[in-house]
Amino acid sequence: MLLTAGNLAISQSVRQLLTDYKNKAGRSLWTASSMYEAAQILGEAIRTVHERDSAALDKFGISFNASMIFGGQIKGERCRLFQIYSAGNFIESQDESVYLQIGEAKYGKPIIDRVVSLDTSLDEAAKCALISMDSTLRSNISVGLPLDLLVYEADKLAVTRFVTIDEKNQYFRMIRDTWGEQLKRVFDGIADPVWDAAPEIVGNVLRNTNMRSKPVRVPLPEDMSGGILPVALQALAQDGTGGLQQ
Numbered sequence: 001m002l003l004t005a006g007n008l009a010i011s012q013s014v015r016q017l018l019t020d021y022k023n024k025a026g027r028s029l030w031t032a033s034s035m036y037e038a039a040q041i042l043g044e045a046i047r048t049v050h051e052r053d054s055a056a057l058d059k060f061g062i063s064f065n066a067s068m069i070f071g072g073q074i075k076g077e078r079c080r081l082f083q084i085y086s087a088g089n090f091i092e093s094q095d096e097s098v099y100l101q102i103g104e105a106k107y108g109k110p111i112i113d114r115v116v117s118l119d120t121s122l123d124e125a126a127k128c129a130l131i132s133m134d135s136t137l138r139s140n141i142s143v144g145l146p147l148d149l150l151v152y153e154a155d156k157l158a159v160t161r162f163v164t165i166d167e168k169n170q171y172f173r174m175i176r177d178t179w180g181e182q183l184k185r186v187f188d189g190i191a192d193p194v195w196d197a198a199p200e201i202v203g204n205v206l207r208n209t210n211m212r213s214k215p216v217r218v219p220l221p222e223d224m225s226g227g228i229l230p231v232a233l234q235a236l237a238q239d240g241t242g243g244l245q246q
Contacts, residue, residue, distance in 0.1 A: 001072050001150060002042075005103035006065040006086070010049060014066065017045045035072060035080040036092075042070055043088030050086070067102045072152070079154045107139040108132030126151050130165075130175050147172075 004011035022028045023041050032038035046066065054064045064086055071081035083100040084090040093100050099116055101109060108131075115128045126149060136143050151161040165172045193206035201208070 003069040010066040013049045021045050039082040047088040107136040
């Protein structure tokens with residue numbers, strides 16, 4: 001399984017090269033002895049495309065930008081997941097980093113951070129991923145449907161759960177409507193802040209009456225310190241009758 005983000009032309013070039021690329025040992029993506037070796041082969045393919053295309057891209061002011069998530073399982077070892085960078089180097093997901101994410105991450109990441117853990121089931125993880133994507137779709141107009149969702153079960157050694165999601169998908173429409181309603185309900189259930197409360201009051205106090213901090217204020221210009229508005233500000237403050245507004 002390979003996910004890509006960044007320059008699409010670079011990603012497609014790497015994917016095409018991978019179909020018959022072999023490392024120094026003569027092994028390809030299809031004959032790699034481990035997922036780690038397969039990730040190394042993918043990294044070498046990225047560097048090969050970089051050596052071929054980066055100079056030409058630089059002439060047009062285009063940076064070599066491609067990031068990928070590569071995962072899967074080879075029989076006899078555990079399922080593994082890697083994030084591969086433009087330089088061809090990579091990191092592997094560990095217990096301390098239970099998920100990897102590329103592309104537009106800032107809108108959907110907080111949801112995953114709060115929900116996903118080592119104990120999360122695959123169905124719950126899929127639900128969380130779709131909620132995360134819905135938040136990204138809502139907040140970033142450059143991201144849109146359709147979405148491809150693949151859920152791999154360890155030791156299956158086959159793709160058994162895959163779906164392309166468009167605006168007609170029943171479950172995703174339910175996610176979109178329900179998540180928005182639940183967020184609004186939770187928001188309404190949180191108490192409003194209490195301002196200027198006595199120090200002894202406990203609960204929901206945003207500011208108490210004896211706090212020492214004060215806002216930083218910029219001193220008025222000298223031509224305003226006498227209380228007379230400059231001509232330009234007087235003109236802006238006039239109402240329809242020629243008088244100054246309150």
